[in-house]
Amino acid sequence: MLTNEQSAQTLPELAAPAVQPETETMTGAVATLQALLAEGVDTIFGYPGGAIIPIYDALYDFKEQLNHVLVRHEQGGIHAAQGYARSSGKVGVVFATSGPGATNLVTGLADALIDSTPLVCITGQVFAHLLGTDAFQETDIINITTPITKWNYQVTNAEEIPEALAKAFYIARSGRPGPVLIDITKNAQQQKHDFAPYVPCTHIRSYRPVPIVRPEYIREAAALINQAKRPFVLWGQGVILGKAEQEFKAFIEKSGIPAAWTILGAGALPTDHPLNVGMLGMHGNYGPNVLTNECDVLIAIGMRFDDRVTGRLDKYAKQAKVIHLDIDPTEIDKNVATTVPVWGDCKETLPLLTALVEAKLHPEWHERFRVHMEQEVDAVIREELFPTSEEMTMGEVIQQLNELTEGEAVIVTDVGQHQMVACRYAKLNKTRSNITSGGLGTMGFALPAAIGAKFGTPHRPVVAIIGDGGVQMTIQELGTIMQTGVDVKIIILNNRFLGMVRQWQELFNDRRYSFVDIQSPDYVTVASGYGISGKRVEARAELKQSLHQMLEHPGSFLLEIMVSKENNIFPMVPQGCSVAEIRLR
Amino acid sequence: MSQQASIDRQEYNITAYTENQVGLLNRIAIIFSRRKINIESLNVSPSEIEGIHRFNIVINETEEVVGKLARQIEKQIEVLKVYYNTNADVIWQEMALYKVPTDVIAEKAIVERLLRENGARAVVIRKDYTVFETTGHREETDNLIRVLQPYGLIEFVRSARIAIIKASDGFNSKLREFERREPSTEPAENEYLNSRDKVFTM
Numbered sequence A: 001m002l003t004n005e006q007s008a009q010t011l012p013e014l015a016a017p018a019v020q021p022e023t024e025t026m027t028g029a030v031a032t033l034q035a036l037l038a039e040g041v042d043t044i045f046g047y048p049g050g051a052i053i054p055i056y057d058a059l060y061d062f063k064e065q066l067n068h069v070l071v072r073h074e075q076g077g078i079h080a081a082q083g084y085a086r087s088s089g090k091v092g093v094v095f096a097t098s099g100p101g102a103t104n105l106v107t108g109l110a111d112a113l114i115d116s117t118p119l120v121c122i123t124g125q126v127f128a129h130l131l132g133t134d135a136f137q138e139t140d141i142i143n144i145t146t147p148i149t150k151w152n153y154q155v156t157n158a159e160e161i162p163e164a165l166a167k168a169f170y171i172a173r174s175g176r177p178g179p180v181l182i183d184i185t186k187n188a189q190q191q192k193h194d195f196a197p198y199v200p201c202t203h204i205r206s207y208r209p210v211p212i213v214r215p216e217y218i219r220e221a222a223a224l225i226n227q228a229k230r231p232f233v234l235w236g237q238g239v240i241l242g243k244a245e246q247e248f249k250a251f252i253e254k255s256g257i258p259a260a261w262t263i264l265g266a267g268a269l270p271t272d273h274p275l276n277v278g279m280l281g282m283h284g285n286y287g288p289n290v291l292t293n294e295c296d297v298l299i300a301i302g303m304r305f306d307d308r309v310t311g312r313l314d315k316y317a318k319q320a321k322v323i324h325l326d327i328d329p330t331e332i333d334k335n336v337a338t339t340v341p342v343w344g345d346c347k348e349t350l351p352l353l354t355a356l357v358e359a360k361l362h363p364e365w366h367e368r369f370r371v372h373m374e375q376e377v378d379a380v381i382r383e384e385l386f387p388t389s390e391e392m393t394m395g396e397v398i399q400q401l402n403e404l405t406e407g408e409a410v411i412v413t414d415v416g417q418h419q420m421v422a423c424r425y426a427k428l429n430k431t432r433s434n435i436t437s438g439g440l441g442t443m444g445f446a447l448p449a450a451i452g453a454k455f456g457t458p459h460r461p462v463v464a465i466i467g468d469g470g471v472q473m474t475i476q477e478l479g480t481i482m483q484t485g486v487d488v489k490i491i492i493l494n495n496r497f498l499g500m501v502r503q504w505q506e507l508f509n510d511r512r513y514s515f516v517d518i519q520s521p522d523y524v525t526v527a528s529g530y531g532i533s534g535k536r537v538e539a540r541a542e543l544k545q546s547l548h549q550m551l552e553h554p555g556s557f558l559l560e561i562m563v564s565k566e567n568n569i570f571p572m573v574p575q576g577c578s579v580a581e582i583r584l585r
Numbered sequence B: 001m002s003q004q005a006s007i008d009r010q011e012y013n014i015t016a017y018t019e020n021q022v023g024l025l026n027r028i029a030i031i032f033s034r035r036k037i038n039i040e041s042l043n044v045s046p047s048e049i050e051g052i053h054r055f056n057i058v059i060n061e062t063e064e065v066v067g068k069l070a071r072q073i074e075k076q077i078e079v080l081k082v083y084y085n086t087n088a089d090v091i092w093q094e095m096a097l098y099k100v101p102t103d104v105i106a107e108k109a110i111v112e113r114l115l116r117e118n119g120a121r122a123v124v125i126r127k128d129y130t131v132f133e134t135t136g137h138r139e140e141t142d143n144l145i146r147v148l149q150p151y152g153l154i155e156f157v158r159s160a161r162i163a164i165i166k167a168s169d170g171f172n173s174k175l176r177e178f179e180r181r182e183p184s185t186e187p188a189e190n191e192y193l194n195s196r197d198k199v200f201t202m
């Protein structure tokens, strides 16, 4: 390739040539990596195999610019990329080979789609001429992943690579984010082509990521809010995805409206903020659930009225006028009929709304939340956080952790009772501090997601909180920790049961404990096999000191904490019940 | 399904304008199959603008469900625009072909009269068979099957439904506009918010 200078030297007699974009000949594999660099990618989570060898071969020369994390299973790879994306706000990138490599991504794609996580997954595919022949490790990953990707595309020709990847990144991160999969046949990776300079994608004519803001709906929403006697804000991950934490804070501080969060929205407003009244949903706080059915105006911001949040829909907030702010038009009126739909990016709509709402305090309404919180503290919280029983509770572990981290850690949770306890009680000072599998409820998420979260925010402590069931689903990622030396603190809350399922069996199936009694290996020994320090805590007396030891330890540390076997998570909105029927015990 | 829902169900015609992209048919089809909704009729063909295809999808559902499905379709990256309409709101046609032995038609004058009465037109006449074509509503094309059955109908085929929306100004001008402005970064329009219950769009 000639540089501008060289061409000027070799062709002195010619007038300055019109500026022509210079092309460069390279393989599709190199073009793939160049595209990643152009998109600002610094970290890739992946696992090689036959159909993606050309890309891995090219990667050998890009080791300085691209940090490839070799995971132990592609599911671990994609959950790590999710953790990376959720902690950093950047697009997570995954490499996998064809066939089993690609199918191992399925759970993570489904998880990322339902939790709106921006990912670009690149899978190798068999040679284009072998498509449809049942070739070795050929799987129709495009059709398998169509319902679980925001977009997917198969590249069969090197020439298509830059444009396909430019679209992939644009689609993954714009509008309501989501996972994209690009399947690249081996011939396209190997093929040489004369590539023009990379052009990022900024527009696709059939895709409108952000709806136009309609001032009349802002005005209608503000009028409803200004007339409201008992307004109530519900916020979700949309506030975080829209990077609208400040705008959100300004809105509720001016309007004085009590605000409650979905588990994916947790941390967008600090736990200690006086207007933060707690968690919504099945195991959320008492007041926010009960008072959902007493508020007069419900303002939902970047949340999608999931059934775990709403309980029985035909008894959900029927008395209230509903204002719904969302970037995704399919969410408006999907589960809950809105009075005023405020379509758009909440980073744009919230300041417009703030400008029109009156400054208020709503002291009597806040008092209702305070009274309900007092009831909940008496009935549930005090005993959970400061137990008088001999056995340790999950809540006291989180409480002690809060005291040590002071709310500065990124908390990554798996799925089950420990997840609900961690979400309910973890103190979060900063946004992007609570990483959990919300919509899909994927056991096995936490360990790999914590690895990714640490790569995404290397300067923050990352603590994974995992059940003894879930940790055994992706425990092989201890190998990734060993090899990369990434600093992740792992807390296993061991209740010797698949606790959440056991709780349901206790409450709703006459204690018929059907296959929830799960045995564990000696986790400390397993960790030491991977060169990871660890400790088992069996008595309360050692708890605080052990947590302290874990946090102070240079590098990863595994802490197995033996907690009460048959504790239940309350409050609880039983399935099929309305939020107002939430049980305190 | 509640009784009310079954009463409110009727045929809806969903019209979608899309890019011409491999895999998009599947992406749209699974929006229905995921919800266990049967597609009664599906036509996909090039629109008047090169590179843009038009889907005509017929389903039996309540308006609430159809509205949500339409939004889910429009959410797909490569879909430009979706409308939905009741049968009363569209002009629709299906085309049918009938293969009949030529000697029967030649011998029996009544057959020719029946074909004429049913608006059928011969497309191919061979020594052994003749192919007739009609277009119309389902009952009309069905009727001709009944008529021809006693005379040795050899083969029958019916196309999917195509439908033109009565009230709409049409999408032609918008399609041309798309073409003219490309690439444009402006979101195109937001009609849904102007009349939320009538028009669907984002």
Ligand SMILES: Cc1ncc(C[n+]2csc(CCOP(=O)(O)OP(=O)(O)O)c2C)c(N)n1
Binding pocket: A414, A415, A416, A417, A418, A419, A441, A442, A443, A444, A466, A467, A468, A469, A470, A471, A493, A495, A497, A498, A499, A500, A501
């Ligand atoms: C992959 C997967 N399989 C099954 C489930 C169903 N499930 C939800 S919670 C749970 C129990 C989790 O047990 P454990 O990891 O020990 O956590 P605990 O509830 O005891 O805190 C199960 C089996 C799931 N969410 N994900």
